[in-house]
Amino acid sequence: MNHFLLHYLRSHLVTVCAILLGLLLISGCAHKPAATIPAAQAVADVANRAADWQLAHMDNFDYVRTFRDHTENPHGWIQGAFFVGLNRWAEHSQNADYLQALVIKGEANKWKLGDKSWHADDQVIGFTYAAVAARKNDLSLIAPTQKVFKEILANRKTHSLEYNSDPTGQGEATCQHRWCWCDALFMAPPVWAAVGKLTGNPAYLNYVDEEYQATIDYLFDKNEHLFYRDGRFFERRSKNDKKIFWSRGNGWVFAGLPLLIEQIPANDPRKQKYENLFKTMAASLRKLQQPNGFWPSSLLDKDEFNVPETSGTGFMTFGLAWGINNGLLSKAEYLPAVNTGWNGLASAVDKTGKLGWVQQVGASPEKILPEDTQLYGVGALLLAASEVSKL
Template sequence: MKKDKYFYHIGLLISVLSFLCLSACSNLNTEKNTPNADSVTETANRVADWQLAHMGTFDYVRTFQDHTEYSHGWIQGALFVGLDRWANTTHSERYQRAVVAKGEMNRWRPGEKTWHADDQVIAFSYASVAERTNDLSLLQPTQNAFQEILANRATNSLAYASDPTHQGEATCQRRWCWCDALFMAPPVWAAIGKLTGDPAYLDYVDEEYQATVDYLFDQEENLFYRDGRFLTQRNKNGKKIFWSRGNGWVFAGLPLLLEQIPQDDPRRRKYEMLFQRMAAKLITLQQPSGFWPSSLLDSTEFNVPETSGTGFMTFGLAWGINNGLLPREQYLPAVNDGWRGLASAVDDSGKLGWVQQVGASPEKILPDDTQLYGVGALLLAASEIIKL
C-alpha cells in the first residue's frame, strides 16, 4: 500500500512538473514570436514613407477620392493620429515635422462642419503638437468651435435619419450617433480639457459617450452596432452585423481617451471596463491568419483579409497589455498574430493593402485597396508593439 502511495505521489509530481514546463515553454514561445522592434520599425517607416510620398493625388484610392483629399477631414485626420503617435514614440523629428506641417497648412483649424465628429479628429494631432511644444494657442480654433457646441447643446435623437440640409449626413450627427464618432471626437475633447484644465470638456464627453453606449452597444455580444440602422438588421446568413472597422474605431479610441482622463477620476473605471469587455470578445473573433473579418460574427461573408479593423484592434490589445489592463499571457498571442497579418499586407514599396474602402458596414475588399486611415491604424499598432 505504501509503495502504491509512493508511486501515486511521484506520478502526481511528474504531472505537475510537466504542466508547469509546458506552460513555461508556451509562454517562452509566445514571447519568442513577439515581433522584433527593429523589424516593426522598418515596416512602419516604409508604410509611413509611402503614404507621405503619395499625398499629392489620390488616384490609387478606389472610392471617395474627394473625401480623401479633404485636408481637414476624418480620413486624413485618422492618418495623422497614427503618424503623430508613431513620431512621438520613435522620437522621429522627420515625422514630427510632417505633423506640424499638416497643422500649419490647415491653420490649426478643424473641418468646416465643426459640429461633426468627423471634422474634429484632425485636432487630436494639433493637441499633441500643442502639448509637445507648450503652445496652447494652436488649440484656439478648435476651442472656439467646441465652446459654440457647449453653448448650443444638441438634444436630438440618436436615431439615424437623412438630413435634408446636409447631403450625405444624418440629423443625429450633431451628436455621436454612429460608433466611428467615438474615435473621432471624444479623445480630442478630452485632450483639450486636459491641456486647458477646463472640466467642461470631459463632462461633455462623459455624457455624450454614455448616450452612445446606451444606444449602440450590444450587452450580449460586447460589440457596437455601427448606427441605429443596424440594430435589427441581419446579414444574408442571418447574423447580427458588427462591422470590424466600426468596432476598431471604438476600441482604438478608448486608449486615446483613457490617456486624457486623470487616474483618480471615478469615471475612468467604466471606460476601462468597456475596453476589457470588448477585448475579451475580440480575441475570440480573430482568424488564424491574424486578421479580424470585416463582418465580425460571420467570417464567411467576406473571407479575405481586412487591415484597417485589424490595425485598430491590434493597437488596442497591445496598449492594454502595456498599460496593465489586459493580461500579457492571454492577449500577447493575438497581438503577435495581428501584427503578422498587417505586415503581410505591406508590399515591397511600403503600400498597405487589403484596406476596406470608405463605408458603414462589411463590404468586399480587394488586395490593392488602401486608404489613409488604414495606414494610421498600422502606425498606432506599431507604436505600442515596439514597447512590448
C-alpha cells in the first residue's frame, strides 16, 4: 500500500470510525433488537419448505401416528386448521401456487362444511372459503356456510356447557352444539365473524359474542388467566399436582383471537373486550415459555412431558408476533419470546420440510415423539411465519 495513504488512514482512523458509526446509527443497523429478529427470507425458507412438504403429502397419511381417519376427512378440523395457516401464509407471501391450492381445496369440497356442520370442528374449513370468497369477491362460495349458520341461529341451543360423554357417538360430548371446549374458540368464531363481515349481517357477530362470553365465563381461570380444555379438567391435576392447562388448547384460543379480532369493525365496542383478553393471555403465556423457545405441553408443569411441542408453540408464537405487529404488545417486552419461539419451531423442521414434535390428536398433555407430525402443527407454523416475517 502507498505509504502516504497508509499514514493518512492511521492519522484519521478515529474520524473514519466516527463517520461509519454515524452511518450505522442513521440506517438503524445499530439498533440491537433488530439484529435478533429472524431474517424474513430465512423465515420464508422454513415456511415454504414446510408448506410444500405438507401439500405433497395429502394423499396418504401413513406418517400420522394416531387418528388417521380423522386426518383423512377433507372437511374436518385437522385439515381445516392447516388450510387456515396456509391461507395466511399464501396471502402474506402472495405465492400463486399456495393461493391456487386454497381454491382447489374449496372446489374439491364443493365449498361445504363437514357432515356435522353444527359442530365447531366441522366449521373451521369455512374460514378458508370466506378468505377465498373475499379475494374473488364471490359470495356464492360461502352460501353453503351461510345456510348452515342460519339453521343454527333458527334452532339455537341453550344447554349447559357441562362436558358429558355423548352416547350417540355424534361428538365427544353432549354439549358440543355449543363451544364447551376451548379448541372450539379457534374453530368457529373467526368463521362466523368472517361471514358476518362479508355479508354485512350483524346476527353472526352477535352470536359469536354471546357464545364466546359463555365459554369465557365457564372455562377461563381468572387466577392463571388460561383456559381449561373443558369442564372435566377443573379438578384434575398433573402428576406433579399442578392445574392442567393444555398448551395446544390455550394455543387454539390465543391464535383464534387475532383471527376473530381482525373481523370485528374498528368502531365496534366489543373489539376491545377481545383485545383485552388477548393481552391478558399474552402476559401469562410469556412467563411460561421455556428457554429453548417451546411452551411445555402442560403449561404449569414443564416436567411432566419435558420435550419440545410445536403445535402449541406455533400458535403462541403467531399470537405474540401478531400482537407486536398490531400495537397490542410491547416489542421490547415480547420480541425475545417471539424470537426464541420461532427459532425453536424452525429447528423442528427437517431438511425435507417435515415438522416434528407435534403432539398428536388429544384433549390434554400427552407423550410426544420427535417424528410426530400433524397438519394442524404445520398450520400453526405457517401462521407464525406470516407474522414473524413482518417484524
